[in-house]
Amino acid sequence: MSLFYSRSPEYRYFKPWLGDGLLISTGQKWRAHRKLIAPTFHLNVLKSFIDLFNKNSRETVKKLEGTLGKEFDCHDYMSEATVEILLETAMGVSKKTQGQSGYDYAMAVMKLCEILHLRHAKLWFRPDLIFNLTNTAKYQEKLIGVIHSLTRRVIQKKKADFEQGIRGSTAELPDEYKTSKLEKNVPLKTTTLEGTSYGQSVGLKDDLDVDDDVGEKKRMAFLDLMIEASQNGVVINDEEIKEQVDTIMFEGHDTTAAGSSFFLCQMAAHPEIQEKVVQELDEIFQGSDRMATFADTLEMKYLERCLLETLRLFPPVPIIARQLQQDVKLASNPNLTLPSGATIVIAQFKVHRLEEIYGPNPDKFDPDNFLPERAANRHYYAFIPFSAGPRSCVGRKYAMLKLKILLSTILLNYKIKSNYKEEDYKLQGDIILKRADGFKISLERRKPLSATA
Numbered sequence: 001m002s003l004f005y006s007r008s009p010e011y012r013y014f015k016p017w018l019g020d021g022l023l024i025s026t027g028q029k030w031r032a033h034r035k036l037i038a039p040t041f042h043l044n045v046l047k048s049f050i051d052l053f054n055k056n057s058r059e060t061v062k063k064l065e066g067t068l069g070k071e072f073d074c075h076d077y078m079s080e081a082t083v084e085i086l087l088e089t090a091m092g093v094s095k096k097t098q099g100q101s102g103y104d105y106a107m108a109v110m111k112l113c114e115i116l117h118l119r120h121a122k123l124w125f126r127p128d129l130i131f132n133l134t135n136t137a138k139y140q141e142k143l144i145g146v147i148h149s150l151t152r153r154v155i156q157k158k159k160a161d162f163e164q165g166i167r168g169s170t171a172e173l174p175d176e177y178k179t180s181k182l183e184k185n186v187p188l189k190t191t192t193l194e195g196t197s198y199g200q201s202v203g204l205k206d207d208l209d210v211d212d213d214v215g216e217k218k219r220m221a222f223l224d225l226m227i228e229a230s231q232n233g234v235v236i237n238d239e240e241i242k243e244q245v246d247t248i249m250f251e252g253h254d255t256t257a258a259g260s261s262f263f264l265c266q267m268a269a270h271p272e273i274q275e276k277v278v279q280e281l282d283e284i285f286q287g288s289d290r291m292a293t294f295a296d297t298l299e300m301k302y303l304e305r306c307l308l309e310t311l312r313l314f315p316p317v318p319i320i321a322r323q324l325q326q327d328v329k330l331a332s333n334p335n336l337t338l339p340s341g342a343t344i345v346i347a348q349f350k351v352h353r354l355e356e357i358y359g360p361n362p363d364k365f366d367p368d369n370f371l372p373e374r375a376a377n378r379h380y381y382a383f384i385p386f387s388a389g390p391r392s393c394v395g396r397k398y399a400m401l402k403l404k405i406l407l408s409t410i411l412l413n414y415k416i417k418s419n420y421k422e423e424d425y426k427l428q429g430d431i432i433l434k435r436a437d438g439f440k441i442s443l444e445r446r447k448p449l450s451a452t453a
């Protein structure tokens with residue numbers, strides 16, 4: 001498998017921003033840091049984030065109230081929400097302590113991605129020597145300044161907490177958001193964690209599927225563990241922590257902001273499917289305004305199918321690339337050999353729309369593509385929004401859990417509407433897949449906002 005570990009040289013454009021973080025690094029450094037970071041996204045850590053997912057989802061519902069009656073771009077709201085959720089969970093700091101809104105950070109990331117995309121697309125922007133002389137390079141520096149100022153502050157705050165003996169998230173969490181009592185009262189119909197959300201559908205396991213827990217020692221959230229591991233400077237140093245924080249902040253917010261925005265647009269474009277999702281949610285919550293529990297997310301089976309189908313048709317990461325470390329003979333044509341050093345592009349967007357995998361109508365939004373019996377017959381690599389194998393997405397379970405809570409909370413409160421059909425979407429395949437025409441929707445209230453919202 002070492003053949004496919006190395007990212008292609010084009011990833012180097014990320015370096016001034018992400019340094020040698022998990023997305024970019026290779027070899028021993030990547031291996032050691034992946035081993036350190038993957039357990040911080042173990043399901044047991046993620047379950048401890050449920051209350052913060054709920055709190056932030058309700059705060060988003062509240063913010064969305066200001067859009068009632070008008071068309072708006074939901075991506076702005078999803079970006080802000082996903083940045084703030086990351087700060088309060090994986091980073092474990094209160095979003096209020098940042099002084100700069102998650103929105104400013106998310107906008108700087110979006111503009112920076114446009115520049116990085118430009119460097120891929122325009123040949124003359126590729127050599128550093130020429131690019132560094134341009135005004136775009138100066139603008140890039142300014143954007144990186146905005147981004148790094150947030151990540152630096154997050155690390156400083158966490159270190160100060162650590163020195164005072166404070167561990168875990170310091171985000172404010174009023175009592176009404178605490179689900180620990182609820183969790184015991186909610187009957188859990190599902191007893192298996194198999195499936196695409198939190199498990200792995202087919203036999204191949206990756207390092208996120210480890211079931212054994214670490215015994216007595218409690219698993220730690222991402223930044224807590226980074227700071228602890230840095231105490232003797234051997235496992236990870238300060239510069240490396242910064243690279244990893246920048247990497248997780250980027251990978252963890254922009255992808256889920258695009259995924260959730262596409263999901264909301266799809267719900268608006270397919271009202272009958274939206275109503276089925278809401279019907280399922282009504283059966284789970286029975287009209288109560290209680291917080292979602294982990295058990296509830298296991299019952300959100302139809303919502304999950306809609307989410308997976310959204311990630312199939314609109315994979316937030318539409319292509320990835322690898323550099324071959326040795327010659328490879330193509331299985332489909334043994335006379336063809338791809339030379340060592342070649343860049344291989346894997347286009348999830350194309351793979352997910354292949355007729356031979358998804359039938360004669362592969363562009364149709366059909367959540368039943370993810371019925372267990374249909375998914376079971378597909379190859380492991382037929383659905384790869386999170387990539388696959390050793391360099392797969394470290395945050396895939398985090399993403400699924402967070403998105404289920406965020407999106408179910410929005411749908412329980414609002415009916416999503418839009419004048420746009422799927423055929424109208426103007427897709428923009430930057431680093432992250434977006435709608436160039438904006439993720440435009442409007443909302444209609446389903447029920448009054450609760451006192452806790």
Ligand code: HEM
Nearest residue numbers: 022023251252255256259316317320386387393394395399
């Ligand atoms: C819908 C949401 C998400 C999607 C579609 C997604 C997709 C992906 C893909 C396709 C890759 C492989 C990239 C490549 O090979 O170039 C990847 C890697 C990665 N993702 Fe995600 N991701 C999502 C959410 C997240 C979240 C929430 C986090 C963290 C909290 C995260 C952290 C990472 C990291 C650190 C890597 C690099 C892993 C490595 O190389 O070892 N992602 N993601």
